[in-house]
Amino acid sequence: MNPEFQRNLWLESAPRRVAWAIVVLLMIYGAAIMVLRTNPYGALTGLAGVGAVVFVACGMIWGARATGGSILNEIADRTWDFQRLSALDPWSMTWGKLLGSASLAWICALTGLLLMAAASLQRGEPGALSTLVFLTALAVLLQAISMGAALVGVRKARAEGRTARAGGVLGGLIVGGVLLSWVAGSAGFQRGAGLEGFGAMLSAKGLIDWGGRYWPADGFRAVAVTLFAAWAVIGAWRLMRLELQMRNAPVVWPAFLVFLAVFAGGFAWRDGGLSGALTTGALAVALSAYAAAFAEPADRVRMRQFRHHALAGDFARAGPLAPAPLAPLILAALLVVTALAVSAGSFARPGLAQAAALIAFLLRDLGVIALCRLGERPQRGDFAAVVALAVLYGVGGIVGWSVDRENGAALFAPLSAAPMLSLISGLVQAAIAWALVARRLGPSVPPSASASVPAS
């Protein structure tokens, strides 16, 4: 048996803990049966509802907390270095923690899932299987994301010289998700991309227009969430490799970005054709660059090493050191250029010119984020970067608007009203930001750390 899985079973699913969990579940389901005896739709239907709540509470909330804790508790208990020295391969460590730390949560969650399945079979509901697959995949997705967030938090904390925590990373994911929803739902974005199908997928009602075809929403949702869950597990495994001092060739991250571009672009195919799909894919990839920029450890030494190897043309060594936002930046730019080429159009078309301006501002924003995070106090870098971006977009936009309305505001944000102006302004600002980053990285040798007097 995988030792990591076994150790987690010892700790999480000890017979006493399992017995207590069974007692609590029996009390919950017993109370539900008492209340639901007179349910006109039958007690099993009501129990399935309780089972759904149990599944969400245990599989998604408790399970996600447990998988994140499987990393953070090691840090808090000072056992993480011991784990990093183990002979277990990263995949064994990953699945051992994922399944083992959430083992009791899964035992409880599966009782809920079984009740839901039984009720669905009794009613003969179509699409029940896809719903069960969706729920299971969603639980795995959340658990893997939680573990990945903890691993990201550990790497960031080590580079920034502070205590590891996942709260900031999870908070960032939630804020990022909200911002992503806001951007995806905005009128300007939908005009070019048409993401009504994305909303249909979340609600799993009707049909989904993806890739020029209509798909049953429930089945599409189950497949999509399963694929994202698989990517989340792969992501946790790749992060685990880094923690075990192994190097990641720049393959899986770009592959995920391509998947993301295809997935997002598929929603825009019918309205925008290939050009629209490429543009939408580029925007999705560009947004992921922000997440990558904040998830990357603020490690000036690593950045210096990457620059050194890249400038020397030693790409074999530079590759594993490449900053994570580099891949989405390049891919987004390539997708925009391809979109321009396949549309045989020009910058006169507002959607494409605006997309190019978006890439320019992405380049600027990545520079601003890097500048803030690579300072003398990297532990405050994330907050400083958020404030800097808020000032640039918020205050800058207001000032620009007051000077020359759309044209002024376009200097500080990629606006469709003046896309060429936005493009030029974005490129100029990006050049300034990255020049400052290069200066901050500096070629100089850092000062020596001082030492105290020895004890005898």
Next chain:
Amino acid sequence: MIEVKDVVYDYPSARALHGVSFKVEAGAVLAMVGPNGAGKTTLLRCMAALDDATEGTISIDGLDTRDDPRGVHATIGYLPDFFGLYEELSVRRALTYAARSRGVSEAATPAAVEQAAARVQLADRLETRAGELSRGLKQRLAIGQTIVHQPRVLLLDEPAAGLDPEARRALSDLILRLAKEGMTIVVSSHILSELEDYSTQMLMIRDGRVAGGGVVAAGAGVRDGTRISVTFAAPPADLDKVLAKLDIALERRDGDTAILLAGNGDDDSAVLAKLIGAGLKVSAFQPTRRTLEDAYLAEAQS
């Protein structure tokens, strides 16, 4: 066994190691000493392939820490200064997990667990929960977990910190036993006295650099040149002249006790015979050892 060459390590705002180089032969017990903040922990973490050196190379038993970090992990045992245990697990389960996660086969694990428990003298507490052990016993369990896969190299960072005198003595005995079994051991500390009993070599790190002449012989069992400490019963006032006639130099005198330097290749027994033959009443005769403190001060002055 261990070769560190031109190792540089940079923190984001400071350079912690400046081109550190040294070698440790197989079977040695190296005391890595230096003030707090000198870079000892950083160097040990680089040697354990837990952190990547910015520049330079570290070879452990022929394995490069950068090219084969997982191989190095399998070769070494490393106990950090602030270690943790799985406090809810019993000693047996903690050692079992350690053995299995360090690559010991399932079939060989029970024997490895028993052996490790015996080496750290916890064989009678295998069913005790780790959280119920005293500080000293936890230290032993942590070392047991570190050596359960029988590493060839053991790296210990401030292992005696927080231990009472009895537990320190037990730790010294354990390290001596492991050294006799052929393990190459590196122990870091900023308290010299705790390294005295078991170290055979010393390396001083100061301000991220190797201070003095690199690795030097010192500590347990190492003679301090030809020095002998002799206590005389009623020594004559002209002791120095008497000794000079015997071709023995008087380095210093403190009351009845004197530190002598043997000359002409005389061994200890020849010196003792000369003293007694000259009618001096010898009440104590002790060849002196080169303590870590002696070596430290000598290296610091150099």
